[in-house]
Structures are given as structure tokens and as C-alpha cells.
Amino acid sequence: MKQVYTHSNLALVNRAKELLEGAEVPCKVQHEFSTFSVGEIASIDCWPELWVLNDADEQRAIEVLSIITDPAEHSQWQCPECDEKNDDSFEICWQCSHEKPA
Structure with missing residues (x-):
């Protein structure tokens, strides 16, 4: 598995997941509920993360997500x-x- 996206906003991570699923890239969200740990560990370590299940899909996922990771x-x-x-x-x-x- 490879991490392809992370953000403090779970809604944005879920939107990224929807984009990948629409492109038929198998993926899953990790640390979906880790925000409850903020204060005990660094907040960035609690951000939800989007991972592709197959390492070979990493580049395709990055291309699909470029619309949200580089909107300019x-x-x-x-x-x-x-x-x-x-x-x-x-x-x-x-x-x-x-x-x-x-």
C-alpha cells in the first residue's frame, strides 16, 4: 500500500477517495477517527490519509488527484x-x- 493523499479535513480525504474509486483505483482511508488523539500526539500525525491498495496504482492515483492537489x-x-x-x-x-x- 502507498499513501497518496492526506489532509486535516476528512471531507476532502473522502472526496479524494471518491475520485479514485471513480477511476477504479482501489483505495482506503486510514486514521479516519484519529483526531480524537490530538493533544497527545502532533496534530499532523492524526490527519486522515488516503492509501492505494496496490503499489502499481500510485502514479495513476497521483494523476487523478492532481485536480485537487494542484488546483492552480x-x-x-x-x-x-x-x-x-x-x-x-x-x-x-x-x-x-x-x-x-x-
Whole structure:
């Protein structure tokens, strides 16, 4: 088994689990109820963790989870005119005013 995701928010870990299950990557959540130990051990050691059951699925899981682990990468577009990165909500480049590509 390999750990592929952890977060202090159990809801986010469960959302990541749903994404992996949707991609048919077998996984399980560990330390789901460890938050009750906070104070006795470091809080980061109590965070819920998402593990893939098969080591061979690790890279696939990382690719699937990139949408939540690196959201900036998925919410920007690069201007073809000046190469500036723009937030996805912008319809024109803030640097050169070129229109967002279709």
C-alpha cells in the first residue's frame, strides 16, 4: 500500500477517495477517527490519509488527484500572445488584452 493523499479535513480525504474509486483505483482511508488523539500526539500525525491498495496504482492515483492537489494548474490558461498565465475566469489576458482561446 502507498499513501497518496492526506489532509486535516476528512471531507476532502473522502472526496479524494471518491475520485479514485471513480477511476477504479482501489483505495482506503486510514486514521479516519484519529483526531480524537490530538493533544497527545502532533496534530499532523492524526490527519486522515488516503492509501492505494496496490503499489502499481500510485502514479495513476497521483494523476487523478492532481485536480485537487494542484488546483492552480487546472484553473489557469496561458495567453498565446504573451505567454502570461491568467485565471480561468478571465476572458481576456490581463497583460496584453488578447482574448482567451476557445
